[in-house]
Amino acid sequence: MISRLLDWIDDRLGTAHFVSHALRKAFPDHWSFMLGEINMYTFLVLIATGTFLALFFDPSASKMTYNGPYALLDGTHVSSAYDSALKLSFEVNGGLLMRQVHHWAALIFVAGIITHMARVFFTGAFRKPREINWLIGLGMLMLAMFEGFAGYSMPDDLLSGTGLRIAVSILLSVPFIGAWASSLLAGGVFPDSGVMLPRLFVAHVYIIPATIAALMAVHLAILWRQKHTDFPGPGRTERNVVGSPLFPKYAAKSMALFAAVVAIVFAFGAVVQINPIWIWGPYVPWQILSPAQPDWYVGWLDGALRISPPVAFHFFGRIIPSPFWPAVLLPGVLFTFVAAWPWIEAAWLNDRRAHHLLDLPRNVPVRTGIGVAVITFCFGLLLAGSGDIQARYVQEPITTITRFYQIFCLIAPIVAFFLTYWLCVELRSRSGVHKAPRVRLRRNAEGGFDEETIA
Amino acid sequence: MIAKDRVIAAALAAAMLGAVLFIAAYATGGSRLYEGLSLALSAAGLCGAAVGWAFWILPDEQVEDERDDYPSGASDRAAEDLETTSGLIDVTRKRLLTRMLYTALGIFGLALIVPIRSLGPALGDAAFHTKWRKGLRMQRENGSFVKASDLNVDSVATVFPEGAVGDAQSQTVLIRVGDGVAANAGGYIAYSKVCTHAGCPVALYRTAAKQLMCPCHQSIFDVVNDGAVVAGPADHALPRLPIEVGSDGYLRATGDYPEPVGPGFWERG
Known part of the structure; x- marks a missing residue:
């Protein structure tokens, strides 16, 4: 049956040669090569659940009176967007499950991308010839963050509306074009025009996901063309790649991963509540929640906004206000640094060769140290993003917590770098590969061996 | 089995x-x-x-792939070069038409981008002024007007200019700080409720310290010292609304905010 189908296709497309070779493509067996696939499969879950949500959600800011089963909000003036999100949650069979699965999958999507990038970074898989895929991957990370923020902003609840207010303020802070850029997004002064939700909807369900899908296709095509990297080992060279054949072995493993991703996001969606917008209430520009935190992948920027010093730059009757440094300049510099890293490292080591065999992280102490330092820095910012909650737990004034994280984010990355560097050097020397004394064995007259140490 | x-x-x-x-x-x-x-x-x-x-x-087999050769061989590269650039140079080099083509494509691209302008008007006056004017009474969200006798000491109310309830830029936090504190009208003092850092409502009033705090990024403003920044990332004070108690007992603004409300931006100066 399948054989006849394949023959039918081959008669028309002549694909037998390609298919038979493609199915035997070698996929290295190390588990870390599957991190990227988590993102591919969460993306599929996001598209499936997101399509379901889009069939019910109405991204309109027009005002109406809520009149539904959630009694605490009965009679409240809300936007159509908020109303339809509540309907999805309480009146559509499966709606709340789909909302929660969608949100959990989004959190995992961004986390998976960063984990995958960390694997690529620490093993040196970004090196020539794979710089293009490094940039495409970084692009997908940034798009995923915007995509997540846009989705989280659409229900027009009090938490998300506040987040949009902050986003508009960040746009406002950009020199020269800030006022203009914020107006392009908000259609005037936030939030009066009401155009923001429909615009976010178009971005969230069409522009950004279509771009991510296109980039993912290119990412995979390049991966296919360049073949996988591989860890060094017996029989592994720069000229070959060894692993399970795509079909059937690797396909079975990959399908297991897909099913695991689906199982986990649905279990989370069933059991762990996320973003209960009926508790936050509808967005009212003069009301606010406390404490208020964004999703984790925006949390580090929120933390940066909290602990950055109140420095505005005045000159010639113009101003660069304080949110610019932590919310525009900092991520700009950070992402530029990450994007440029393959070239920075190649220039620093003067290494322009292609690499297909990976590094063990401990064998590249400086790179590993820099990676851990950057992660430590961002993690410190993320923790600072919930400083007000921590202040409540430890019974300290918020100003003390803020000062702590200001110092932490300056000192901890440096400490982390040197600690990691030292750890790598120690591990490397104990592995016995690089630091073993070089000796020459010389046969002596008695038939035994003498050792001569070579400098 | x-x-x-x-x-x-x-x-x-x-x-x-x-x-x-x-x-x-x-x-x-x-x-x-x-x-x-x-x-x-x-x-x-x-x-x-x-x-x-x-x-x-499934069988536990390992397959081995040879890596493809790249870069391509010298002859392929030379052929590619001939087809794309060097072979065309004699035909197109230094021709005015070539420069015109690039210019035309550039202007065409610019023309395609310009309609983005339709997405938002220039902020203009809306960024610099609110709807507060001299003589306007203070209206609560429910439509009622604030009289000087309405609030207890240390009470707070969110108010809007008369006839503009719900105008986000004009939202104002009115506090009865009590007599003898700073220069105020009948014990009242009023600030813009839009945080000067990132625009969240400055909604937390710390009674004992007489400070306003923003729940978003924890900027803290001194109510009895002209809204000055005490702590946090805000880089300038909360604008203070000039108010008076009218002869009829209603609180009234004596003008708009003396400076733009909300977070800073390039032209704000």
């Missing part, structure tokens, strides 16, 4: 059971919990079966 087959069979049975349970959960009214868990069970069963399949049933 051998033992490993039994494990895979059990996983597949779980997958079937989960799917049936999902349909049942959906048909009986749709509990988020049962729908989600049954579907998770089904997927977990499929996952287990696929794992068993991959590690127990």
